[in-house]
Amino acid sequence: MSVETSDVRLERYDLSTAPFGAMVGIGRAALIVVPLILWELCSRFGLINGFLFPPPSMILYKLWVQSGPIGNPPYAIWWHVAYSMLRLLSGITLAVGIGTLIGVALGMSRRARLVFQPIISILMPVPTLAWTPVLLLLIGIDNRTTILVVFLAAVFEMIYIVASGIEMMNVKMLWVAQSMGATRWQIFWRVIIPGIFPYLITGTRLGTGYAWRALIAAEMLAASSYGLGFMIYDASEYMNMDVIYGGVMLIAVLGYVLENVLIGKIEAATTEKWGVLNER
């Protein structure tokens, strides 16, 4: 995602602090439960196409069977989730590492910025998934292709945020460290890394959002055996609607957990430790 479009932060909805009236609670439950019950009944009694809309109970049952030892292959759901998470994690780790390095280089050195900023700014607007066919030819249907797509989806955000984080840093901190005789190495670890840490976390959160979207699409296009994206796309070839719906539900829940619970925990822990508040 490019810089200009990312300024609307996908903030977390604060569920816990919201004034929780009885009506709101009932409304929330009803909004999820009532459509599900209606769907179930309509599907059971043949009011809607039972093939296109299998009843939710069947979908959950299918998920249950597929995640057990009698699934095909056994414990299939767990494998799909594990593969997806592995790809996501490797891609993000790569993006955070390389993105931070390039971002620090761009933020610290005027020369590096002059050379690399134009190249980055022409690569950034390319939709990440457009690289998939090229990578497919280059590498083939392989984990490396999906991991690289995830990497590409997250890395530009990291570079941009880290570079602008360094630009925002107070130059006086560098002067103080230098005047007290800190080496370059010490300045890097003691001044710059703690200084950009909040930005690093923000970048990771935004990058994870983009990476998750890219991962699912990349798995549909470029995975051969496992992964949630592969699971639902493969199911559409065999018209297994219950697997597709189950997969979409799983993707929604996992996305929610990733974006809100996991990243939120990391954010809370780090901001507490470093004593800096994340700008929102």
Added chain:
Amino acid sequence: MPNATLSEPAAAFANEQRPRSMVYRATASVVVFALPIIAFLLIWEVAVRLGWVDATILPPPSTIVRRGWVLLNPSDLGQSILLAHIGVSLWRALISFALAAVLAIPLGFFLGLNKTAYLIVSPLLSLLLPLPAVAWTPIFLVSFGQGDLTIVAVCFLGAFFPILYSTIQGVRGIGRHSLWVVRSMGAGWFDIFRRVLLPGALPTLISGLKLGMAHSWRTLVAAEMLAALSHGLGFMIFAARSYMDVSTMFVGIVCLAVIGLLIERAVFGSLEAVTIRRWHGTGKLGSNR
């Protein structure tokens, strides 16, 4: 007068000096920006020519440009393959974006103003917001089959949630006080909407629209790869894979990037400039606070 003859060319010189230095500075910044890109392309070209990189996998930029020229078919633009692909892609992206905006903005205003409704819907929204729009593709593929309907539906979902979310945020960001003040002075609902809600929510709303268009454009590529029958840039790129036609793939990638950038900068940049400058004076986002 000797004085006048002296000062005239001096004044002319001073007048000329200023624009020239501005032009000079503009060209210099363009050159500084373009130089690394040209160097990058040159290194790529040379690396391929010298055989360090396999030309069938990574064709040199000159081959890509030539391929783009052939696809564009400038002698007969009516029969241009590239323009046909671009046209179909743009049409799909714009239709789904327009649909999303028309549905999401009123809903966003409603949810932004009605706190109870917002609280009830928010768990569902936070579940649907991080869900990748592409994940709906298999459902639509089975229901509608391959074709425009599936692609437009997926892009619609890609654009809908960002627009909805930022409309809600924009409306909720407006201070209650300004609403109360205008209402106490006897403004009707239409006046409140036109003079308070719309201008107040606009900066966030426009960045939401921008984000929605970007999502729609990015989702389009994936949806076209998965579900297009005959046309579209995503289809062109993915079909070229079967023929190992890498230069066509790169032509498509360049087109996608350029069009995405044009939409973002030209269309939304000018929209932002016009509306926000008109309502907020300074032309800066967030100056209404």
